[in-house]
Amino acid sequence: MRQTILWAAAVSSVLLAACGNEPIQLHNELSWSSASLQRSPSCQFSLAAVTDRTQSSDKIGAIGNAPVLASDVVGWVRAAFEQIPGHSQQPQNLSLDVELVRSYIHALSVSKSANVVIRVNYLRPAQNPITRAYRGADTSMNWFSSDSEVQSAFNRALKEMAQQVAGDLGQFCESANSR
Amino acid sequence: MLAHLSRVCGAMSFALLLSGCATAVYQPLTPTSREQIRSADAVIGVGQQEITAQINQSNITAATGGGLLFALIDAGINSSRSSTAEDAVRPLRDALLSYNYDDNLRIQMNDQLGTVTGMSIGNARVTKDVTDANYNAVYQASNKDAVLITSVNYSMTADFSALTVNATPLLYPKSSGLKASSGLSNADFSSLSIKNAIYRNSISFTSTLPFPSKTLEGNRDLWAANNGQLLIGALNLSADEIASVVSADIQQTAVKGNKPLSGDTFLVSGPGDIQRTRSSIGTIQITSRATPQTLAARPVRSNISYSAAPAAVAPPAAPIMAAPATTAVTTNTTRTVATAPSTASAISPSATPSTSNLQRLQAATVLRDQPKLTARAIASLEAGSPIQQISSMRNNEGEWTFVKAAGQHGWINITSGMTASP
Numbered sequence: 353m354r355q356t357i358l359w360a361a362a363v364s365s366v367l368l369a370a371c372g373n374e375p376i377q378l379h380n381e382l383s384w385s386s387a388s389l390q391r392s393p394s395c396q397f398s399l400a401a402v403t404d405r406t407q408s409s410d411k412i413g414a415i416g417n418a419p420v421l422a423s424d425v426v427g428w429v430r431a432a433f434e435q436i437p438g439h440s441q442q443p444q445n446l447s448l449d450v451e452l453v454r455s456y457i458h459a460l461s462v463s464k465s466a467n468v469v470i471r472v473n474y475l476r477p478a479q480n481p482i483t484r485a486y487r488g489a490d491t492s493m494n495w496f497s498s499d500s501e502v503q504s505a506f507n508r509a510l511k512e513m514a515q516q517v518a519g520d521l522g523q524f525c526e527s528a529n530s531r
Numbered sequence: 532m533l534a535h536l537s538r539v540c541g542a543m544s545f546a547l548l549l550s551g552c553a554t555a556v557y558q559p560l561t562p563t564s565r566e567q568i569r570s571a572d573a574v575i576g577v578g579q580q581e582i583t584a585q586i587n588q589s590n591i592t593a594a595t596g597g598g599l600l601f602a603l604i605d606a607g608i609n610s611s612r613s614s615t616a617e618d619a620v621r622p623l624r625d626a627l628l629s630y631n632y633d634d635n636l637r638i639q640m641n642d643q644l645g646t647v648t649g650m651s652i653g654n655a656r657v658t659k660d661v662t663d664a665n666y667n668a669v670y671q672a673s674n675k676d677a678v679l680i681t682s683v684n685y686s687m688t689a690d691f692s693a694l695t696v697n698a699t700p701l702l703y704p705k706s707s708g709l710k711a712s713s714g715l716s717n718a719d720f721s722s723l724s725i726k727n728a729i730y731r732n733s734i735s736f737t738s739t740l741p742f743p744s745k746t747l748e749g750n751r752d753l754w755a756a757n758n759g760q761l762l763i764g765a766l767n768l769s770a771d772e773i774a775s776v777v778s779a780d781i782q783q784t785a786v787k788g789n790k791p792l793s794g795d796t797f798l799v800s801g802p803g804d805i806q807r808t809r810s811s812i813g814t815i816q817i818t819s820r821a822t823p824q825t826l827a828a829r830p831v832r833s834n835i836s837y838s839a840a841p842a843a844v845a846p847p848a849a850p851i852m853a854a855p856a857t858t859a860v861t862t863n864t865t866r867t868v869a870t871a872p873s874t875a876s877a878i879s880p881s882a883t884p885s886t887s888n889l890q891r892l893q894a895a896t897v898l899r900d901q902p903k904l905t906a907r908a909i910a911s912l913e914a915g916s917p918i919q920q921i922s923s924m925r926n927n928e929g930e931w932t933f934v935k936a937a938g939q940h941g942w943i944n945i946t947s948g949m950t951a952s953p
Binding site: 373406407411413414417419453454456458460461462463465467469485487489491492493 | 617
């Protein structure tokens with residue numbers, strides 16, 4: 353009996369998750385640290401800038417009728433880069449100029465999907481910059497449309513994006529430090 | 532008791548989910564309302580940031596008559612399918628990173644809405660906020676006679692064999708006079724309700740791969756090849772077609788069954804294999820095959836253009852960012868200039884400003900209650916009679932213009948107007 357009630361609550365929450373219209377508020381708080389990212393061998397880099405190229409302001413999507421608000425996505429992305437192993441506050445030969453191209457979350461049937469797309473311009477002394485695009489995404493069941501649930505999805509997308517950048521850093525470090 | 536509660540909950544949830552997906556039942560703009568709209572604001576709502584992929588919804592619950600276990604199974608299957616679809620659509624999203632569909636749609640809408648006879652529809656703008664609250668705010672802030680709100684979404688079908696774009700144009704009266712003539716009051720517009728739209732319709736566009744692959748990935752790769760060239764072509768065509776059809780449909784008179792009362796210009800196919808059809812309930816479907824040839828050929832709009840000259844070509848959309856060479860994609864905004872109907876043979880502009888639509892007949896003709904040569908004659912009009920042109924259309928009997936003349940509304944035939952006996 354008790355189990356059935358729990359099931360009913362779970363199913364209802366999934367089905368009704370899309371019905372509220374209270375804003376879902378996200379905060380610039382990473383839920384992961386550098387320790388969880390794969391480390392590039394002895395690669396030091398600095399962050400030149402993080403620029404917002406998205407068309408959205410602080411509204412980064414909606415789950416049903418509930419708008420998803422994030423007041424400082426650029427700051428959030430910057431925080432993610434600062435967790436990439438090798439990041440330094442001091443100027444380095446390898447400098448990353450980051451453009452935020454997309455940041456949104458949307459609902460899909462009973463799921464939700466968070467996406468973060470960036471372009472990174474790898475700047476190295478006396479060399480042409482190289483640009484690469486990265487997409488971090490997370491698709492997961494939408495249980496309650498709660499702030500923390502959506503926040504976690506966005507954090508996982510950021511982590512996937514950061515992991516890809518971390519994986520690429522090695523090759524750029526090598527060329528940046530070879531001159 | 533618990534079973535009852537769960538059913539109620541399930542029914543409530545289902546109803547709530549469906550309530551957000553209501554399609555607009557066709558409501559043509561009446562000639563009387565059209566005549567009163569001198570100006571309108573236009574907003575295009577595109578809630579999504581990137582292209583999405585549909586899924587085949589699992590619906591075991593409905594098939595088995597309900598039950599919590601089946602609902603959970605459905606939820607699990609649909610969640611898994613959503614994850615698969617999101618992974619599959621990633622290459623298409625990446626291919627479209629430098630492409631701005633919103634801007635393309637805005638340009639096409641401005642271009643086409645500028646051709647609507649008698650209405651000055653202000654610069655259409657795109658909003659990403661498609662909530663009722665935002666639409667209501669847009670409406671309340673307008674000081675025009677009416678507000679046109681067109682919601683648009685675009686996605687790949689579940690097997691990626693086709694691109695689908697859905698548009699729902701809704702025209703709400705804003706001026707008190709227009710509300711009153713539509714049988715509505717200010718109290719009806721404290722918040723927007725679809726039933727109070729004086730024009731509404733559902734328009735769907737589908738571009739289908741002519742030779743789809745056997746797999747989702749195979750189809751996806753066809754769309755994504757060459758930096759998404761085929762997909763970008765289909766999206767461009769969809770923006771063009773939807774803008775054309777919305778502006779023409781606003782000027783269309785009522786449809787009965789699948790036969791429009793006034794002759795339906797949408798039923799004429801464009802060049803290539805673009806098909807425009809109106810369903811039995813008035814909604815409009817546009818279909819095309821996604822081939823480079825079809826997508827390169829822009830539709831000739833002479834079939835659905837109206838007497839106003841086409842608006843000037845808008846400048847190409849600015850990319851949202853400086854695109855790197857490897858992903859540079861230019862938005863194709865090349866336009867096909869619509870052929871303006873040859874109204875000059877029967878109607879010449881009067882000395883009054885052209886924006887007033889006041890003209891004088893060059894030859895005697897008959898004012899009829901429908902755009903048919905056999906329709907009832909309302910009045911005989913002498914050469915030189917002043918007429919107020921409201922809208923125009925074409926059918927197999929030639930060019931027709933809906934006018935106000937001799938204190939009455941009706942249709943005059945331009946093509947045969949010179950020779951038709953009163």
